[in-house]
Amino acid sequence: MSGRLTVIGLGPGNADQVTPEASRAVAEARFFFGYKPYLDRLDLRPDQTRVASDNREELSRAKDALAMAAQGHNVAVVSGGDPGVFAMAAAVCEAIEAGPAEWRAVDVSTLPGITAMLAVAARIGAPLGHDFCAISLSDNLKPWDLIELRLLAAAGAGFVIALYNPISKARPWQLGRAFECLTAILPGTTPVVFGRAAGRPDERIEIFLLADADSEKADMATCIIIGSPETRIIKRGERPALVYTPRSAAGPRK
Amino acid sequence: MSGRLTVIGLGPGNADQVTPEASRAVAEARFFFGYKPYLDRLDLRPDQTRVASDNREELSRAKDALAMAAQGHNVAVVSGGDPGVFAMAAAVCEAIEAGPAEWRAVDVSTLPGITAMLAVAARIGAPLGHDFCAISLSDNLKPWDLIELRLLAAAGAGFVIALYNPISKARPWQLGRAFECLTAILPGTTPVVFGRAAGRPDERIEIFLLADADSEKADMATCIIIGSPETRIIKRGERPALVYTPRSAAGPRK
The missing domain is CATH 3.30.950.10 (Tetrapyrrole methylase, C-terminal domain)
Incomplete structure (x- = not known):
């Protein structure tokens, strides 16, 4: 069973600059992978789980998130700014290309954000x-x-x-x-x-x-x-x- | 009396990608200047006034908006995408630089958006x-x-x-x-x-x-x-x- 991975752009750090689609995706996901300062911006519920990592660990973070999504979970990878600009979207693509076949079956989407x-x-x-x-x-x-x-x-x-x-x-x-x-x-x-x-x-x-x-x-x-x-x-x-x-x-x- | 001019980025055209600060600025402004398809995205109240112009008229639109703001009104200039990327923010700056001194006293701000x-x-x-x-x-x-x-x-x-x-x-x-x-x-x-x-x-x-x-x-x-x-x-x-x-x-x- 393949789950879902959403790469979410949180914008520059002001809640007024987070798009409604990003906020909704945060509300819906169950597992959150990201650099700790970005995870700290989220106001998560007790049923939502954070997996923090350091800012030089993008590729291993992407792999961990894909492995979790491939097990059927609703997973979010959060980025500051826009995830497509020097951030997590490319790392997720790199991991998919090099990873096992089941990672290509994961429903991956990216939600843009206001980049710096x-x-x-x-x-x-x-x-x-x-x-x-x-x-x-x-x-x-x-x-x-x-x-x-x-x-x-x-x-x-x-x-x-x-x-x-x-x-x-x-x-x-x-x-x-x-x-x-x-x-x-x-x-x-x-x-x-x-x-x-x-x-x-x-x-x-x-x-x-x-x-x-x-x-x-x-x-x-x-x-x-x-x-x-x-x-x-x-x-x-x-x-x-x-x-x-x-x-x-x-x-x-x- | 100098008013306020807000250059608002409406994003690519999906309401879910409009930032909360942009939505609030739309709710607060009284006069809206823009290219008609962008104005058509707004759900304005009867007390809010649209001033539509063609897409090759950026500079005259910026001047009209500044003149209205300099009279003390709360004016919005709307752009699709991000107003700073090939859009209205530069036209407003050009008009300010070349315009009368009172336009420099207008409280101008720009709200970024998701660019295409x-x-x-x-x-x-x-x-x-x-x-x-x-x-x-x-x-x-x-x-x-x-x-x-x-x-x-x-x-x-x-x-x-x-x-x-x-x-x-x-x-x-x-x-x-x-x-x-x-x-x-x-x-x-x-x-x-x-x-x-x-x-x-x-x-x-x-x-x-x-x-x-x-x-x-x-x-x-x-x-x-x-x-x-x-x-x-x-x-x-x-x-x-x-x-x-x-x-x-x-x-x-x-």
Whole structure:
């Protein structure tokens, strides 16, 4: 008998940004697999069971959840933000592809959520208003050379860049190095937004210029948005400044 | 007296994917500016007023909404998807920057929504599971040369690519040309997802290979996700196939 596995996006961490379909899926599931801080956001009933794991254990968490679902249970895997963006949906797919045949019979669905870059962008204006990309700065699962190549390609082609997983205790220098790379291509006046915990009580959203961006002001909960040469800052006196990227763009630099 | 302007993201079109904060903002606003199909999603009270406009009139819509808010009203600008992604938030910022000083005093906020690429990705697996970019294929506001440059830069650097605004009556050839460009760089076996109206009753999500992708199968409501060379398809017998991009990647091609 094959059960059900729902990969649920809980959004940035504000209950007002959890979709009704995600809330309903939480109410219906019986077993919850996830990184502990995400599980801590749920208000579960006594008949619902939490299985917490660490944030470097995505693949084994996905396997455990699939094994439980394949036994006929209604299982949830929870992610912060959107599960399809540097989160659990890909780990579940990897586990299905490599796993036993019965895992392909599990009724798997994914419920999208507000991912960090959208939450941060909304709080500061519209920095993602034109073409943009999202890059995970973690070199745990890809070589650093590839990250530099992507940063340079994206900045050179005029994309706004959202950086996920910018820094951690085990990865202290990567964000500073990314800013150095980008400084070779982008003007020092390019706006850079550090968006920490958007929508949560400890939210901190700050605007810097690329030349002054200090990687030590970021932590694991920060999403960083680096503008394109078109990105602008609107000062508004007593109101907070807005950062946005216009919808229109001129031609390629010749 | 300065009022309030809230730019509200309504998500892909399924009421179950509208965040509680967006629903509350709709209940509180008095004047609603937007493209008619988005306004049609709202169930407004008799004391709430709709001001519909066409989908090529973003800037004048933003100006009208700001002028109304500056008079002290509680005004909403509604967007499908997320207002910060090829939608109204940037148009509102453009209008503020170019407009009269009193528009900077308006209390402007943006409420994020589930953007199309996240909704489509969730329905098919995890195609955005690794680094990705979003490109509007509309050459109304930028030259086509720049779009080609970005497609080639993104594909060459291994980004998954989500295409917004792929095709319209006035822009019939651009999507076919984009596929031609990408074929020069990506394998013909690269998975391509056509995601139409994700989450709505008329949803249609289809998987093609790049060599067979037919631009005539897309319309204005389609978001297209083009995989990277790492993107994979998992066949599951009676269950629908999954498309995903693994979290890990090898180094740059030398």
